[in-house]
Amino acid sequence: MSSSTRNKKFLSTRELIIFPVLGVIMFLSKILMEGLPNIHLLGMLTMTYTVVYRTKALIPIYIYVFLNGLFAGFNMWWVPYLYIWTILWGITMLLPKRMPVWLAMTVYPLLCCIHGLCYGTLYAPAQALMFGLNFEQTVAWIIVGFPFDIIHGIGNFALGFLILPMSELLKKLEKKAS
DSSP: OOHHHHHOOSSOHHHHHHHHHHHHHHHHHHHHTTTSTTOOSHHHHHHHHHHHHGGGGHHHHHHHHHHHHHHHOSSGGGTTHHHHHHHHHHHHHHSOSSOOHHHHHHHHHHHHHHHHHTHHHHHHHHHHHHHTOOHHHHHHHHHHHHHHHHHHHHHHHHHHTTHHHHHHHHHHHHHHHO
């Protein structure tokens, strides 16, 4: 093993500090916006962190997931959180790193919106497994929740317009700090 390989750390000291702060920001934003039905900053923050930190964005995302379970209870509702945000992270990771501004300002809100619209569908497999729902019951569960997914999608679409400016700001702050 070369000395340059041995000296590479997975996380810098700065990241050990900043990632928990970013996870707490996600958690607090959810708490502060709980009065609004399915409207929150989580999709926007997940995508912003992913655009800036790439693979390492999973750290603040899972800090958020853990805090959510810790404060609201690690119960059956929490299980889908283990994968729902990872799906948005993964799709964001598939986007080109350097996208023209006009394209990013279109793609980011649309992807965030689609995640909100699909939220109930993404949640459904865990519900079906935990509650023994058959296919028809699972589809019925998705249909009944779809009006909330529409609200979720609209909120995510509007907040998705913050992804590019927030990620650019975060990148500038990261450059200043290094």
